[in-house]
Amino acid sequence: MLLANADIDNSQGLTERQKAVLDAALRLLVEEGDQLTMTAVARRASCSKETLYKWFGDRDGLLTATVQWQASKVRVAPVDGKGLDLASLTASLERFASDWLKVISSDTSIALNRVAVSHAGSGKDNLGAVVLENGRFALARRLKPVLEAGRQAGLLDFADAETAFRTFFGLVARDVQIRLLLGDRLELTEATIGGDAVRATQQFLALFGAKTGPQGL
Amino acid sequence: MLLANADIDNSQGLTERQKAVLDAALRLLVEEGDQLTMTAVARRASCSKETLYKWFGDRDGLLTATVQWQASKVRVAPVDGKGLDLASLTASLERFASDWLKVISSDTSIALNRVAVSHAGSGKDNLGAVVLENGRFALARRLKPVLEAGRQAGLLDFADAETAFRTFFGLVARDVQIRLLLGDRLELTEATIGGDAVRATQQFLALFGAKTGPQGL
């Protein structure tokens, strides 16, 4: 919860030059995997290693700053919970599903999650927590109000928003993320993602849609 | 598909001493994270580094052998698809769900998946493919016959077994694996797993159960 606004603060305290350096590090991370050496970052960013150490302390600091910098960039437009009919709710859910699939299948997300998973394997769990906070938990924070609004409007029926969210998460992501992280080729075209978003939303509504009137499949 | 029987061959060509060494490596992997140095393995297994290199070639060979050795150990009892009524199908699905949750939440699985994800980030994707083949794809191979039998018996209704499997996978695993890999504490007690298995199975049946007669929730 503290991390939620921490990432906002971070993007403020950075100079343009520092942001450019972090962008270079991010690009390098995506391209080269975790062979992210300080020398490579310095060369790519056209800065000296001395500067890297002065700004970010050590390698972990640079890694953390890079992840948080990326996290601060992907601020998804919040969905307005104004239209409370079934059509708009469906559209919102499909939008969430589609956005999420695009995120987790992006090269950036895969690279970041890989380095965070590796990091969590070693002692310090900083990166894992940051990625989790800006990924899965941020998604929950944005989606839950929509679910609650849907319940308020009599469109959804669930006891616990957290449980409902996790089911939606599972229906959307399925095995995609773990397969991508493990190196499985898995071409997710725009069309595939769109279809999956619709399917997941329909399944979710079938499970949690309010039983008012006949439920058309 | 070739990897499917490769892991069977491997457990045969190993001497008892070699298995003991791999067990030591596996324990070290679980305890120490990816700080798996050749020296540490040699010390833990009370063998010389020279022997490690003679038997496994290089560090990657040792890692791969360790992962395959673990994979060859977790051969889950196949479910018999004989009882074709709803009760036994439900029991089978719950059993699969429960087993899978236990696997992905085990320290061993977490450690192995972490190292495989890291490995996939670096060039070679060997470990990722091995883990995927013995994890997610092995599960699909075992579960699909059950689903097909359920459809044959008129209990399930789906067009594509792969799609149905992936939905089941999503309903069972949800966000558990990624959270654990990223270092999130997530106590999965026996009771929690059992409850989740029942819930996931009920949700799956609600989505894919044949529409014969009124569907009781």
Added chain:
DNA sequence: GCCGAACCGTAACGTACGGTACGGCTGTTG
């Protein structure tokens, strides 16, 4: 124009670790 701060490029240092070599011990074979 001069000073100091910030920064670039690069050289240098220390260490960790993958990989190799070798001496010594043990069990086996003839």
Added chain:
DNA sequence: CAACAGCCGTACCGTACGTTACGGTTCGGC
């Protein structure tokens, strides 16, 4: 017993990389 193979323990080598140090350059302030 002698010869030998297999293996343990350890010392050693080369390299990659994190980290530090330093000379040279740019630039804002006086």
